[in-house]
Amino acid sequence: MSYIGKPKVTHPGLPRNKLGLTSRDYEGTVSTLCAGCGHDSITAAIIQAVFELGIEPHMLAKMSGIGCSSKTPAYFVSQSHGFNSVHGRMPSVTTGANAANRNLMYIGVSGDGDSLSIGVGQFVHAIRRNLNMCYVIENNGVYGLTKGQFSASADIGSKPKKGEPNKQEPIDPVSTALSLGATYIARSFSGDKEQLVPLIKGALMHRGFALLDIVSPCVTFNDHEGSTKSYAHTRQFYHHVVDMDYVPPAEEIKAAYNEGEAMPIQLHDGSTIVLRKVADDYDLTNRAHAFKYLRDHFEKGEICTGLLYLDESRAEMHELMGNIDTPLSELPLDSLHPGSQELKKLQSRYR
Amino acid sequence: MASVNDVVIKIGTVNGTGSASANGLLRKAIFRMGIPVVGKNYFPSNIQGLPTWYEIRVTGKGYQSRSNRVDIMVAMNAQTYAQDMAEVEPGGWLIYDSTWPRNATLNRPDITVIGIPFSRLCNEQFEGARARILMKNIAYVGAIAALLDIDLEIITGLLEETFAAKKHLIDSNMQAIRLGYDYALAHVDCPLPMRVEAMDATAGKIIIDGNTAAGLGCMYAGATVGAWYPITPSTSLMDAFRSFCSRYRVDKETGKNTYAIIQAEDELAAIGMVLGAAWNGARAFTPTSGPGISLMSEFIGFAYYAEIPSVIFDVQRTGPSTGMPTRTQQCDLLSCAFASHGDTKHVLLFPADPSECFYTAVQAFDLAERLQTPVIVMSDLDIGMNDWMIPELEWDETYVPDRGKVLGAAELEKIEKFHRYLDVDGDGIPYRTLPGVHPKGSYFTRGSGHTKYGSYTEDSAAYQDVVDRLLVKWETARAMLPKPEIRYSKFNKMGILTVGSGDGACKEALDRLAEQNIGLNYCRVKAFPFADEVKDFIDQHEVVYVVEQNRDAQLRTLLINDIESKQAKLVPLLHYNGMPINAGFVEKRVLEEIAKGQAA
Numbered sequence: 001m002s003y004i005g006k007p008k009v010t011h012p013g014l015p016r017n018k019l020g021l022t023s024r025d026y027e028g029t030v031s032t033l034c035a036g037c038g039h040d041s042i043t044a045a046i047i048q049a050v051f052e053l054g055i056e057p058h059m060l061a062k063m064s065g066i067g068c069s070s071k072t073p074a075y076f077v078s079q080s081h082g083f084n085s086v087h088g089r090m091p092s093v094t095t096g097a098n099a100a101n102r103n104l105m106y107i108g109v110s111g112d113g114d115s116l117s118i119g120v121g122q123f124v125h126a127i128r129r130n131l132n133m134c135y136v137i138e139n140n141g142v143y144g145l146t147k148g149q150f151s152a153s154a155d156i157g158s159k160p161k162k163g164e165p166n167k168q169e170p171i172d173p174v175s176t177a178l179s180l181g182a183t184y185i186a187r188s189f190s191g192d193k194e195q196l197v198p199l200i201k202g203a204l205m206h207r208g209f210a211l212l213d214i215v216s217p218c219v220t221f222n223d224h225e226g227s228t229k230s231y232a233h234t235r236q237f238y239h240h241v242v243d244m245d246y247v248p249p250a251e252e253i254k255a256a257y258n259e260g261e262a263m264p265i266q267l268h269d270g271s272t273i274v275l276r277k278v279a280d281d282y283d284l285t286n287r288a289h290a291f292k293y294l295r296d297h298f299e300k301g302e303i304c305t306g307l308l309y310l311d312e313s314r315a316e317m318h319e320l321m322g323n324i325d326t327p328l329s330e331l332p333l334d335s336l337h338p339g340s341q342e343l344k345k346l347q348s349r350y351r
Numbered sequence: 352m353a354s355v356n357d358v359v360i361k362i363g364t365v366n367g368t369g370s371a372s373a374n375g376l377l378r379k380a381i382f383r384m385g386i387p388v389v390g391k392n393y394f395p396s397n398i399q400g401l402p403t404w405y406e407i408r409v410t411g412k413g414y415q416s417r418s419n420r421v422d423i424m425v426a427m428n429a430q431t432y433a434q435d436m437a438e439v440e441p442g443g444w445l446i447y448d449s450t451w452p453r454n455a456t457l458n459r460p461d462i463t464v465i466g467i468p469f470s471r472l473c474n475e476q477f478e479g480a481r482a483r484i485l486m487k488n489i490a491y492v493g494a495i496a497a498l499l500d501i502d503l504e505i506i507t508g509l510l511e512e513t514f515a516a517k518k519h520l521i522d523s524n525m526q527a528i529r530l531g532y533d534y535a536l537a538h539v540d541c542p543l544p545m546r547v548e549a550m551d552a553t554a555g556k557i558i559i560d561g562n563t564a565a566g567l568g569c570m571y572a573g574a575t576v577g578a579w580y581p582i583t584p585s586t587s588l589m590d591a592f593r594s595f596c597s598r599y600r601v602d603k604e605t606g607k608n609t610y611a612i613i614q615a616e617d618e619l620a621a622i623g624m625v626l627g628a629a630w631n632g633a634r635a636f637t638p639t640s641g642p643g644i645s646l647m648s649e650f651i652g653f654a655y656y657a658e659i660p661s662v663i664f665d666v667q668r669t670g671p672s673t674g675m676p677t678r679t680q681q682c683d684l685l686s687c688a689f690a691s692h693g694d695t696k697h698v699l700l701f702p703a704d705p706s707e708c709f710y711t712a713v714q715a716f717d718l719a720e721r722l723q724t725p726v727i728v729m730s731d732l733d734i735g736m737n738d739w740m741i742p743e744l745e746w747d748e749t750y751v752p753d754r755g756k757v758l759g760a761a762e763l764e765k766i767e768k769f770h771r772y773l774d775v776d777g778d779g780i781p782y783r784t785l786p787g788v789h790p791k792g793s794y795f796t797r798g799s800g801h802t803k804y805g806s807y808t809e810d811s812a813a814y815q816d817v818v819d820r821l822l823v824k825w826e827t828a829r830a831m832l833p834k835p836e837i838r839y840s841k842f843n844k845m846g847i848l849t850v851g852s853g854d855g856a857c858k859e860a861l862d863r864l865a866e867q868n869i870g871l872n873y874c875r876v877k878a879f880p881f882a883d884e885v886k887d888f889i890d891q892h893e894v895v896y897v898v899e900q901n902r903d904a905q906l907r908t909l910l911i912n913d914i915e916s917k918q919a920k921l922v923p924l925l926h927y928n929g930m931p932i933n934a935g936f937v938e939k940r941v942l943e944e945i946a947k948g949q950a951a
Contacts, residue, residue, distance in 0.1 A: 058790040061631075074795060074807070081786035082795040083630060085623065086649050092578075092615065092623025097786075099576045099611040099624065100633035104787050122623070125616040324607040329632035329785070331609055333573030333752045338599045340746040343571070347743055350557035351383070 006030055018054040026051045028075040033068055038190030038216030038231075039138045043075045045193050046107070046136075049200035050077060053248070061097060061104045065090040065119060068145055069111035069138035069216075088119025091126035094133055095317070101327040102318050105204055106133035112153035113143050116171045120152070123173075127180040127209050132316040134203040134210045137173050138190070140218040141229035148221035159226030172298070173213040178291050178309055183316075184210035185309040189234050190217065192305070199307060201246035207268040208316045215303065234303060240278040241293075242306035247272040267312060275307065284309050352422065352442040353544035356386050356411030359418045360495060362425040363435045364488065367399030370427070373488035374405035376509055377495060378738060382558055383505045384549040387413040390558070390738030391931060396583065396676045402431045409547055415704065415739065415855025419935040422545055423498070425491050427469070433457050444543060446494065448487070450474075465539055467494050472530040477523070486527040493531030500542035502549070503532065555743050561734035562638075564705035564744065565664055566591025568712025569636055570599060571746060574662075576635035578613045578624035580643065583676045584732040585666035588638035618643035622650040622663070629660045630796060632757070632785040634716045636662035641670050641683045644690060644727075651725050652691025653798040655821075658772070658781065660719035660726075660755065664712075667731040669929040678929030679732035681851055684905035687727045688879055694818060698726045698828050699879040703854035704734060706741035713750075714833070720755035722828050723783060731900070733852045733931040756782045763789040770794075771805035772817055779823030825880060832878035835885050839872045846872040846888060847941070848921075849898040850906050852931065857898055859934035864941060871896075871941070879909060886914040889921070894948070896941055898924045900932055 006027060014022040026047045031040050050060060057079035064070035066087035073082045085093045090108050098106055115123045115137050126135070141154040150158075153173070154166040177185050184206040186199045196214065203210035215234050217223050223230045249270030263275045275284070283289045290309050297304050324331075338346075360377075364370035371392075378390045389408040395401035408418045422443045426435040432447065432454060439445050441461040447453055449466025458464075473486045496506060506528055507521075514520040535541055566588050569577065579589045589612065596610045611628075615621035621637045628635035639647065644665055654661050669675040670682045689696055698718060702711040711728055719726040756776075763769060763784065771794040772781045781803075784792030794805045802813040803820070836854075838861075849857045854875050861871060874888040874895075889895050889910070899906040904923035910916045924940045926932040 056790075058793055059787055061786050063627075079790045079793050081793050082797075083627070084795065084797040084799065085626075086653050086798060089619060089623045089650065092620035093627035093630075095613065095620070096576060096578060096624030096627025096629075096635060097631045098627070099578075099613060100628035100631035100635065101787060104631075121616050122620050125620065129613075318611075321611055322608050323611055324602050324605060324609050327631075328575035328609065328611060329628075331573075331575060333634070336573040336575065336600065336609060337571040337746070340748050342599070343567075343744060343746045347557050347559075350559045351379075351553075 017051055019056065021051070023047060023051040025079070026057065026077050028073070028078045031075045032071065034220050036219040037068070038140065038218070039069055039072050040075070041190040041193065042136065042138055042196070042214055042216055043072050045196040046200055047076045048193070049197050049204065052197070053201055053204065055105060055204070059104055061106050063090050063094045063097070063106060063108040065110055065114040067111040067114045067143070069109055070114055072109050072138070088114050088117070089122055090114070091119065091122035091131070095126060095129065095131055098131060098133065098317065100329040102132070102323070103327050107136065107204065108133055109136045109138065112137060112139045112141060112151040116152040116173065120171070124176065124180055127177055127182045127211070129317045130181070130183060130208045130314055130320065132208055132318070134200065134212065136212045136214060138216040139173070139213055139229070140216050140222055141227070142218050142222040144218050144221055155228040158228040159224070161221060161224055165226070173211060174308060175291060175294060177211045178287055178294075181314070182211050182309070183208035183311040183314050184307075186211070186307045187213045187215070187303070187305045189215045189238055189305060191231060191235065192238070195240070195243060195305065198244050198246045202244060202267070202273050202307065205246070205267050205269055205271050207312070208314060237301055237303050239297065239302040239304050240306055241282050241304045241308060242284055243276045243278060244307045245274045245276070247274060265310060265312065273307070273310070278306070285311065352440070355546060355548045356409055356550060358409045358422045358499070358545040358547070359406065359420055360409070360423045360425065361404055361406045361421045361435075361438070362427065362491070363402060363404050363431050364427045365430075366395055366397055366401045366403040368488065369485045370403070370405065370488045373492050374407070376489070376506065377492045378407050378558070379509055380496070380501050380505050381407065381409055381547055382553055382740070383509070384502055384547060385551045385553045386411060386547055386549070387552050387556075387740050388558070389415065389417060389740070391417050391733075392737060393930070394677050402428050411550060411552065413552060413740070414859045414934070416859060417931050417933050419933040423495070423543075425495065427487070427491065446491070467491075467531065467534050467538070469531065472534065473527065476526060476530060482523070486523065489524050489527035490531035493528035494535040496528065497532045497535035497541045498539065498543050500546045500548070503528070553740065556740050557743050558738050558740050559705045560587070560736055560738055561702065561705040561708040561730050562588040562666065562736060563591040565638070565708040565712045565728070565730065565735070567595055567744070568709040570595040572634060572713040572716045573752060574634040574636050574716065575609065576611050576613070576624065576628035576633045578615050578621040578628070578635065578637050579639070580615050580618045580621045582618075582640045582643050584668050584736045585638040585640050585643070585664060587736065588664055588666065618646040619650065622647040622661070625661050625663075626650060626654055626659050629719075630786070634662075634720075636664065636716075638664040638666060640666050640668050641686070642673070644683055644686055648690040649692075651697065652693060652695045654725045655691065655695045655697060656693075656798055657796050658723040658783070659796070660723050662715045662719050663725060663727045665727055665729055666735040667729065675929050677732070679852070679900065679931055680927055680929065681729070681731055681853070681900040682905070682927070684729065684901065684909060687729060688909055696825065696880075698722060698724060698832065700726060700728045700833065701851045701877050702728065702730055702734065703851050703875060704741055705739045706744065708734065709744050717753040718831065721753045721780070721831070722824065723755060723780060724824070724828075729851060731852050737931070756780055758782050758784050758792060760789040763791040766791070770803065772801065772803045772820070774803070774820050774823065778827045779820050779825070780827060829880040829882065832880070832882060834882050835877055835888070836875040837873065837884060837888060839888070839891070840870065843870040843872045844893045846874060846892040846895045847898055847937070848874045848876065848888065848895050850876050853898045853900065856932040856934045856937050860937035860941065863934060863938045869941070869945070876906070879913065881910065881913050885910070886916070889914070889916050892920070894920055894922055896922050896924050896944065898926075898932070898937055900926050902927045
């Protein structure tokens with residue numbers, strides 16, 4: 001099957017962002033995923049987030065690996081460069097791309113197979129480098145394209161369509177990222193756009209590694225009774241811990257919050273994240289606390305969502321390496337070597 | 352055995368005892384007397400405690416390869432004493448530490464054994480175990496200086512340069528030199544009949560290893576992203592790049608780096624980083640060795656199909672599997688030429704020495720960007736980690752980097768629509784764009800089936816159109832790559848064809864065979880796919896000896912496959928025991944093959 005373009009007919013009344021673009025300008029080709037797939041809702045949330053942020057499409061780089069989730073960068077922002085790499089290797093490609101040009105905004109879309117099995121090595125090392133990117137895991141607990149095998153995020157006891165329930169411990173991307181020092185960690189649900197869009201905005205604008213683990217049910221292979229990644233199960237055990245709003249730089253915080261309930265945190269670009277705590281006792285700046293809270297609630301079968309950890313203080317990859325602000329790819333090559341005289345001089349040590 | 356400036360000294364020590372700097376001092380001192388030298392390091396895959404050897408070939412004629420003989424053995428390691436003694440050429444010398452009695456059951460009447468009590472001399476002179484061990488090494492340099500008639504002034508000068516900031520080290524090292532030197536003078540008839548004499552054959556020359564030269568080349572080429580996973584014997588390439596960058600790539604105004612070196616979690620990630628960076632317009636590279644190539648293969652195929660410029664250095668070591676990581680071979684020719692699943696083939700460049708490592712590194716970036724494909728520079732442990740005498744490296748100030756067909760913002764503004772994989776010029780090379788330059792330049796990079804316009808496809812004709820166009824590009828590459836080095840005389844009916852580090856041994860063997868009135872023409876290939884000149888060379892001869900350093904005649908297979916050479920006339924001469932090839936081997940094998948032909 002070939003890709004299908006969308007007709008470009010825009011209603012004159014569609015809202016426009018600060019660049020004068022409409023949300024239609026941030027769309028991609030028509031999705032080829034199953035009707036009702038959670039991934040398509042996430043794609044829609046990404047489109048809304050980048051449209052509202054007013055990101056120049058060509059300054060966004062869409063990175064992915066292999067799998068259903070990794071197909072989705074074709075379905076949003078057609079005017080952005082996309083890099084659909086090999087299975088589990090999106091993090092390394094993004095690391096290199098970011099090393100070459102730190103001025104672009106990077107969104108990587110991956111799945112639980114791509115990130116937690118074949119690509120778990122690259123996933124954890126990108127976190128350790130605090131690579132400045134928004135890393136989305138569209139988490140459905142199964143391999144879709146190969147017809148429904150369990151992935152490493154499947155919960156113990158979760159039932160497949162056919163065969164035995166899963167018996168192995170799942171890998172939880174959120175607690176993995178917490179232990180490795182990711183600086184922006186959130187979990188959400190493809191069916192909760194209201195929560196998801198601000199989380200994506202915050203993740204894109206955060207400086208450092210931002211992980212979004214998004215439960216995204218697979219309607220074909222993992223949406224039945226007994227599955228812990230189904231729409232029904234997720235809705236039943238879904239637990240908002242911290243909600244947030246994203247406020248762009250130079251925009252006043254207008255929404256009304258009850259005193260003591262809202263906590264603003266400023267990001268590096270001057271924008272603000274306003275937190276609305278649902279769970280009073282949750283501290284998203286304390287790694288040990290967050291870990292314990294999330295573990296305790298996981299054991300109760302709850303799916304904790306929202307912005308779960310934030311650290312704006314840690315240096316990202318380029319800062320850690322002490323790199324120049326100009327993108328390395330933009331440095332003129334003849335400025336990068338000391339010339340023929342110095343070559344002559346430096347060879348004296350080889351005599 | 353008497354000779355001037357034609358002697359091979361081999362030093363057997365224990366790994367991790369600091370003998371490397373002593374051996375370097377000795378090699379440099381002879382070189383500074385104006386005499387060409389070859390330095391080979393035979394070391395174990397180990398940090399401390401195992402046997403290691405350094406071999407210095409003094410070659411007034413300036414030959415490049417190792418010799419297959421040892422004239423003077425310095426046997427400092429009791430563990431390998433028997434083996435070291437057995438290796439000495441009849442009429443040669445063996446020097447050992449006579450502080451302790453040597454194994455009397457081992458003896459050879461056909462060599463001269465010289466005992467010098469290095470440990471005792473150093474124990475009396477120096478305090479502390481570490482100093483005593485280090486100085487023992489320096490002391491044997493002193494003894495060899497006396498035995499070969501090496502100029503002590505030059506050694507002093509070298510020590511002064513090395514320890515410019517630490518005066519007391521110059522004194523203690525000189526003391527150790529004198530211990531060995533004076534003892535040898537007093538107890539042996541110095542110099543030996545095999546000795547050195549100052550000449551003027553090293554002016555304008557340097558001694559350097561290939562990895563250092565390649566790292567320097569990457570810096571001069573303007574590489575800004577280096578990603579790697581440590582692996583012997585390629586590690587020192589990135590070490591060199593880092594060292595040159597820390598000196599020349601720090602922005603004067605801000606004090607910040609104009610390069611990024613990323614130590615990856617494995618080779619799969621290292622090549623992924625290179626592709627990401629190159630896709631974004633940086634000159635990016637990764638150094639590795641055979642096992643790394645195996646791991647990178649999936650991505651190399653991706654880069655071939657998605658057409659991403661990338662530079663890989665394969666510093667080959669002895670395989671298969673882990674093999675012998677500190678021994679040399681040319682065993683990755685096939686795995687690199689066809690790395691990855693599906694129909695893929697890759698441009699290979701074959702430097703023969705550190706000089707070519709430098710220039711080839713620069714050329715590799717130009718070719719990768721021009722051809723939008725991976726370019727693999729096929730070095731090996733012998734070139735990469737041993738000390739070679741080469742002409743001083745030069746930088747051409749008029750060099751203009753070839754960034755290939757990249758459309759900038761102004762060009763994109765003018766065109767109606769950009770299509771990534773269209774063959775506009777008929778050379779099989781499409782135009783590419785860089786992210787972040789212009790909205791019109793956007794496209795989707797993928798390893799899945801795509802049309803010439805860049806979109807996903809499962810359509811047979813559209814798929815085939817693109818893979819057929821890649822063959823057009825392959826032929827464009829063939830015409831663009833470095834031509835072979837050829838020495839041709841119409842009187843010769845036989846030829847020798849080799850690659851990379853086989854060069855020195857073959858040329859020396861040609862000299863030896865010429866002395867026996869056996870004339871052969873010579874061809875050294877410098878790139879794959881092979882230039883037409885390689886095919887012509889083979890066509891011009893009745894027999895071509897294909898000299899290479901692997902068991903399975905991989906170069907020969909490539910020749911048969913790529914230019915449809917007749918199998919029968921390509922006679923394989925294979926050297927694959929892990930040691931660098933030498934002229935004696937090539938000479939002997941050619942003579943054997945000629946004799947076989949005459950007998951038939």
